[in-house]
């Protein structure tokens with residue numbers, strides 16, 4: 001049995017991790033933690049004002065702490081469902097103690113120090129771990145994930161965008177003279193559980209944000225090896241990402257050729273579902289660990305639709321999928 005710690009367990013991604021790990025036959029949750037001065041310290045994660053959906057499923061207390069010395073002897077694996085700078089600061093402690101760490105934040109996703117000063121507002125102090133981290137895009141990086149001690153689980157938008165574009169790029173179907181254009185709409189849970197006016201029910205409608213400046217643009221480019229234009233949007237729904245990706249393909253590439261490319265990479269991948277006709281919508285993936293992909297070719301243009309639950313395939317489910325790969329369990333254990 002692997003003993004697991006979830007740091008940031010009261011958050012949206014943390015609660016989904018608790019749900020998955022509680023039913024995993026090879027994992028036992030050792031502890032759930034939040035920040036030292038958290039208003040939720042001492043409460044059960046299943047409390048009425050936290051995650052009552054977990055009542056009778058995970059009724060563990062949230063420990064408020066910044067010192068993990070009392071917990072460390074009872075931990076094999078750690079899930080960091082914390083904001084980027086927190087993950088950056090605490091990951092090395094767990095790694096030094098031999099734990100395998102799955103970080104859901106952006107703190108170790110891109111091996112370029114300037115990326116963190118430019119897009120995250122802090123100076124990265126852990127070159128060694130930046131070099132060692134495996135990028136946890138589960139369908140594509142299995143070999144690195146299998147041996148890594150630190151797995152940087154991709155961002156929610158980059159997961160959908162890369163799963164959609166990678167087969168097209170690998171099969172050299174893309175006309176690279178035109179950058180793929182990714183327009184993606186996310187539900188409000190993408191911003192985390194912390195209240196803010198911008199994310200409050202009456203304020204959110206549908207708007208674009210982060211034009212040319214969102215940190216997921218360089219994350220996508222770094223791992224795709226292809227420039228893209230990425231524009232995120234916030235929509236007035238709770239969960240889900242719907243990405244519409246428009247690209248130019250080489251002359252003569254047919255609908256069948258694009259389908260063959262997707263099938264080549266995803267036919268044996270249980271968590272990516274490729275549509276032969278029609279296009280997926282959010283209702284097919286909410287509450288589920290899938291990324292669903294549909295597409296249409298028209299002359300030299302290709303539009304790909306990729307949808308996922310931002311909290312699941314975009315965060316917690318992909319983290320658990322990476323853990324399954326890392327420890328040789330069936331990839332979908334506890335997810336399906």
Ligand SMILES: NC(=O)C1=CN([C@@H]2O[C@H](COP(=O)(O)OP(=O)(O)OC[C@H]3O[C@@H](n4cnc5c(N)ncnc54)[C@H](OP(=O)(O)O)[C@@H]3O)[C@@H](O)[C@H]2O)C=CC1
Pocket residue numbers: 007008009010011012013014033034035036037038039040065080081082083084086104105106154155156189190191192193194310311314315
């Ligand atoms: N939401 C999403 O769709 C996705 C999120 N992610 C990433 O996953 C991570 C978690 O996101 P999300 O669940 O949305 O965030 P939330 O804001 O919902 O949760 C953050 C959690 O971290 C805790 N926390 C805050 N500060 C500390 C600290 N110093 N030490 C320990 N715990 C702390 C919070 O509790 P408290 O403040 O009470 O201590 C809370 O439990 C982020 O890095 C995010 O970027 C990745 C992909 C998708």
Ligand SMILES: CC(=O)N[C@@H](CCC(=O)OP(=O)(O)O)C(=O)O
Pocket residue numbers: 104105106154155156157186187188189190191232234
């Ligand atoms: C709707 C919304 O605000 N979404 C978040 C992305 C969420 C995410 O999980 O990405 P990281 O893990 O890279 O933070 C944002 O745009 O900042």
